[in-house]
Amino acid sequence: MSPPPLARLLGHARGQLLAGALALTALTGLVPSLPVTGPRVEAVVVIDITGSMNTRDERLDGKPASRLDKAKATLRGLAAALPCGSRLGLGLFAERRAFLLFEPIETCADFGALDGALAGLDWRMGWEGDSRIAAGLFRAIALAGDLGSDLVFVTDGHEAPPLPARGGPAFEGKPGAVRGLIVGAGGHSPVPIPRYDDRGREIGFYGAEDVPHENRFGPPPPEAEHREGYNPRNAPFGSHAAPGQEHLSSVRDAYLRGLAAETGLAYAPLDAPGGLAEALTAAATTRSRPVRLDLRPVLGAAALAALLVLFGLLPWHIRLRETVSRLRHGA
Amino acid sequence: MTVLARFGVTAPAWLWLLPLALLPLAASAQRRVPIPSLAMVPADGLSRLVDAVLTLAGMAGIGFLVIALSGPHLAGESLARTGEGAQISLLVDRSGSMNETFAGRQPSGAEESKAAASRRILDGFVGRRAHDLVAVSAFSTSPMAVLPMTDRHDAVRAAIRAIDRPGLEATNVARGLGLALAQFGTGAPQASRVLLLVSDGAAVIDRRVQPTLREDFAKIRPTLYWLFLRTAGSPGLADRPAGEDTPQAAPERHLDLFFKSLGVPYRAFEAESAQAVEAAIREIDRQERKPISYAERRPQRDLTGLAYGLAALAMGLLLAGTLIETDLATRRPASRPAASRETRRAA
Numbered sequence: 123m124s125p126p127p128l129a130r131l132l133g134h135a136r137g138q139l140l141a142g143a144l145a146l147t148a149l150t151g152l153v154p155s156l157p158v159t160g161p162r163v164e165a166v167v168v169i170d171i172t173g174s175m176n177t178r179d180e181r182l183d184g185k186p187a188s189r190l191d192k193a194k195a196t197l198r199g200l201a202a203a204l205p206c207g208s209r210l211g212l213g214l215f216a217e218r219r220a221f222l223l224f225e226p227i228e229t230c231a232d233f234g235a236l237d238g239a240l241a242g243l244d245w246r247m248g249w250e251g252d253s254r255i256a257a258g259l260f261r262a263i264a265l266a267g268d269l270g271s272d273l274v275f276v277t278d279g280h281e282a283p284p285l286p287a288r289g290g291p292a293f294e295g296k297p298g299a300v301r302g303l304i305v306g307a308g309g310h311s312p313v314p315i316p317r318y319d320d321r322g323r324e325i326g327f328y329g330a331e332d333v334p335h336e337n338r339f340g341p342p343p344p345e346a347e348h349r350e351g352y353n354p355r356n357a358p359f360g361s362h363a364a365p366g367q368e369h370l371s372s373v374r375d376a377y378l379r380g381l382a383a384e385t386g387l388a389y390a391p392l393d394a395p396g397g398l399a400e401a402l403t404a405a406a407t408t409r410s411r412p413v414r415l416d417l418r419p420v421l422g423a424a425a426l427a428a429l430l431v432l433f434g435l436l437p438w439h440i441r442l443r444e445t446v447s448r449l450r451h452g453a
Numbered sequence: 454m455t456v457l458a459r460f461g462v463t464a465p466a467w468l469w470l471l472p473l474a475l476l477p478l479a480a481s482a483q484r485r486v487p488i489p490s491l492a493m494v495p496a497d498g499l500s501r502l503v504d505a506v507l508t509l510a511g512m513a514g515i516g517f518l519v520i521a522l523s524g525p526h527l528a529g530e531s532l533a534r535t536g537e538g539a540q541i542s543l544l545v546d547r548s549g550s551m552n553e554t555f556a557g558r559q560p561s562g563a564e565e566s567k568a569a570a571s572r573r574i575l576d577g578f579v580g581r582r583a584h585d586l587v588a589v590s591a592f593s594t595s596p597m598a599v600l601p602m603t604d605r606h607d608a609v610r611a612a613i614r615a616i617d618r619p620g621l622e623a624t625n626v627a628r629g630l631g632l633a634l635a636q637f638g639t640g641a642p643q644a645s646r647v648l649l650l651v652s653d654g655a656a657v658i659d660r661r662v663q664p665t666l667r668e669d670f671a672k673i674r675p676t677l678y679w680l681f682l683r684t685a686g687s688p689g690l691a692d693r694p695a696g697e698d699t700p701q702a703a704p705e706r707h708l709d710l711f712f713k714s715l716g717v718p719y720r721a722f723e724a725e726s727a728q729a730v731e732a733a734i735r736e737i738d739r740q741e742r743k744p745i746s747y748a749e750r751r752p753q754r755d756l757t758g759l760a761y762g763l764a765a766l767a768m769g770l771l772l773a774g775t776l777i778e779t780d781l782a783t784r785r786p787a788s789r790p791a792a793s794r795e796t797r798r799a800a
Contacts, residue, residue, distance in 0.1 A: 130776075136484070137775055144768040147518070150761045211611070214597070221547075221621065223591070223599045224612035235608035238601035249594040249621045265618075418757060419522060425764070426518040430473060433511055437480030 139432040146425035155414040162413065163204065163406040165302055166211035166269055168220045168262040169193060170277035171245045172253035173328075174371045176316045177278070179309035180392070188316075189307040189392075190245055193276045196305075196392050198240050200274075203399035206230035207413040211271065212239055213262065217250035220262035226271050246322055253282040256290040259381055263300045272406045273302035273387065274398075279374030280308075283334050284366070287343035298386030303405050306378050307392045312370030328369045335366025456527065463524035470519045477511030484778055507774045513767035521760035539645040540586045540602060542675070543613075544633035545571070546652030547591045547620040555726055556685050567653050567682045568617035570727040575613045575651070578734050579606055588636035589613070592629025593621035602636055626650075626708065627658040627666065634669045646675035649737065653682040655708035657700045663711070670715045677712055678737050679721040680730065681705065689723055 131137035171190065180192035187195075201210055209226035227236060259275055266273035281290070314327035342358040351361025375391065382389040388405035390398065462468065481504075488494065551568040553559060560566040565573075579587060589599040589612040599612045633648055658666065670677075683689060690709040700707035712719045720740075722733035 128776075131772070134484075140768065140772050140775060143514070144765060144772055147761055147765040147768060150521075151758060151765070154758075219619075219621070221597075222615040222618045223597065224589075224608065225614050227605075227608045227611045232603075232605045232608040232611075235600050235603040235605045238603070239599065242598040242601060244598070247595055247597040418761070422518055422522045422761065425768075426470075426515065426522065429511075429515050429518065429768075430476070433476040433480055433515065434473070437485075440485060 136432060136436060139428045143425040143428035143432070146421045146428070150418045150421045154418050155416050157412055158415045159410040160205065160207060160413045161408045162207040162411040163272060163402055164209040164226050164409055165272040165274050165402065165406060166213055166222070166226060166266050167197060167274040167276065168213040168215050169197070169243060170215045170253070171243065171248045172216050172282070173245065173251060174253060174278055174280040174282065174315050175307065176245055177308060177313055177371045178316070179313045180307065189278055190243070193307050193392060194240055194243055196398055197276070198237055200398040200402065201229050201233065201236050201240065203397055204229045207411045210236060211269065213265065214247060215258045215262060215275070215277065216248040217252045218254040218257035218261065220258055220265045222265060225269060253280060255279055255281050256381060259304070259385065260291065260293055260295065263295055263385060266302065267295070267300045273300055274305060274402060275303070276305040276307060276392070277378070278308040278371060279306060279378040280371045282368070284337050284368055286337040286340045288340055293384050295385070297384065301405060301407050302387050303402055304378050304382045304387050304389050305392055305398065306373045306375045306389065308371065308373035310372050312367055312372045315369065315371050330369050333368045335368045336364035459528040461526055461528055463526065465523060467519055467523035471516065474512045474516035474519065476515065477508045481507070483507065483774065503774065507771060510767040510770035510774070514764050514771060517760045517764035517767060521757050521764060525756040525760055527754040527756060539647045540637060541647045541649060542588045542590065542633045542636045543575070544590050544592065544629050544648065544650045545616050546624060547616060548593045548624045548654070549620045549622055551620050551653055552617070553684070555682070565727055566617060568620065570730055571651050571682065572613055572617045574727070574730050574734050576610055578738060579609050579613065581738065590629060590633045590636055591616070592625060592632070594623045594625055596628045596632035598632055598636070602638060624652065624654050624656045626652065626656050627662045630666055631669065634673055634675070637673050637675065646673060647678065648675040649678045649680065651680045651682070653684060655704040657704050658708065658711055667715060670717050674717055676718040677715070679712060680733055681721055681723050682730065683723050683725050685725055690721055
């Protein structure tokens with residue numbers, strides 16, 4: 123008399139594998155995902171859209187690209203690389219303000235909207251030509267703090283007009299209260315900045331005579347009295363325009379690192395090894411969010427493995443055993 | 454579009470494993486029963502059929518598991534439907550004056566700024582209308598594309614929540630209008646299109662830009678709503694200025710005239726209080742709830758569950774095959790070596 127079918131089924135390896143594979147596959151329908159909490163980031167991205175970001179000293183797919191285009195591509199990559207449940211907002215920096223476009227939204231469910239918004243960024247959205255990085259950064263930090271999120275501030279660090287002799291504005295917030303990244307865009311050798319007319323058409327580059335090279339607000343620097351034509355009352359900065367390299371632009375990473383240290387943010391270059399997602403995750407506040415862990419690939423792969431053993435390994439194994447036994451018993 | 458053309462997978466690398474589905478052709482998962490000669494077994498059509506079914510089931514089991522792991526899906530399709538919904542391009546003024554109250558003061562206490570009122574009311578407006586596609590643009594000195602046309606209303610509300618942040622200086626409505634029109638894109642020309650302009654003032658539209666704007670309006674033909682958040686005491690749309698009636702002297706009135714001359718359905722709402730804004734929005738909501746035909750974009754359909762289901766079905770067949778497997782003889786032959794032994798798949 124043969125044993126009951128189920129016991130007979132589970133009594134040998136083939137039955138166990140088959141029943142196991144079926145059970146695992148059935149589980150993909152019953153428990154497709156597990157609710158778990160995972161560390162996720164929430165940050166508002168504030169991107170510099172001032173003139174110096176048009177400088178073409180970055181590379182995108184092997185072709186020269188402007189800093190802004192490179193930053194957009196990198197940020198779209200960041201949005202795609204962050205795990206589901208992360209949230210990104212978007213703001214613009216120009217002049218000395220951080221202008222919020224939208225509050226943080228989910229990077230997976232709202233990916234299309236986020237990606238489209240990043241792709242649509244343009245320097246023509248800027249409202250003024252000034253680029254007072256430090257002031258803008260401090261406002262962006264206040265904005266992120268207000269939203270209760272972290273900050274990603276993408277800039278090349280090119281202050282226009284240059285900072286006065288006594289230095290930039292002081293950070294009045296609490297360093298480290300808002301965490302996040304300052305991302306430096308641009309190359310390290312100074313290159314000319316493209317210039318546009320009032321209809322947005324490119325008309326060449328800024329020349330040395332087009333931009334101020336010295337900020338003459340506030341007291342003059344201490345060495346000013348040795349300058350030609352110096353007069354304490356009538357010409358405290360000397361009588362000649364200061365020469366300089368302000369019409370050329372490169373990423374001011376030493377300056378940005380200094381700002382990062384002052385405000386308690388981390389610094390990363392735009393082409394950080396491992397991508398911005400890694401740098402941001404390391405610098406950001408860890409927020410536990412309920413996320414769903416998709417179990418189906420694990421269950422499905424295990425079921426597939428069981429079937430492959432059943433069809434691929436077992437028959438050959440048995441055949442091999444039979445051959446060995448046949449040889450041993452002397453055919 | 455045929456179904457096949459819309460089929461796609463998210464992890465195509467898995468598909469390299471698909472040839473493994475041929476394994477059941479080479480080997481059976483059934484028990485091997487050694488018998489001395491196949492000639493001992495009578496030809497049996499039923500056995501052959503069961504054998505073929507089990508082989509196919511094995512191939513299907515492996516094949517559908519591989520396909521399921523690759524994340525199969527059908528790409529979204531566009532269905533022409535009749536329902537309530539529209540493409541809405543929202544154009545919001547973010548000039549500094551939007552942060553003042555309707556009385557033209559800095560908000561204090563329970564008073565609400567114009568930006569805060571529009572934020573609150575637009576939030577409700579977007580939330581109530583499930584089938585709309587919404588794009589958000591802002592303008593002050595320059596136009597800003599905030600969000601492209603999207604059906605993700607969470608994202609739209611995140612953009613609307615940002616509109617009572619401190620605004621910028623000027624009101625450059627012409628370039629803002631150009632951008633808001635561009636947001637409609639080229640697709641779905643039969644969809645109902647609504648351009649909703651929310652601003653508390655106007656500016657002169659440059660004579661050089663006017664023909665371009667006219668052309669764009671004629672091409673896209675949106676229904677234009679202007680929600681004019683009028684500061685108390687300032688001139689309304691119908692008020693003629695005391696002196697010369699030029700666009701510089703009464704920009705709001707002349708913008709209204711410009712809109713009226715565009716030849717598209719147009720309606721202006723003058724709101725002097727949050728209640729009036731709410732009433733205007735409710736009116737727009739009602740107007741744009743007429744049944745319209747629109748293209749509904751269906752999100753992509755996940756077929757992973759279906760693939761797993763089919764794999765499970767195939768495995769169920771295999772399992773049934775294992776359960777009913779039986780010996781040719783009632784007693785298993787002793788495992789004795791045989792000089793030449795043929796085996797046969799026993800069904």
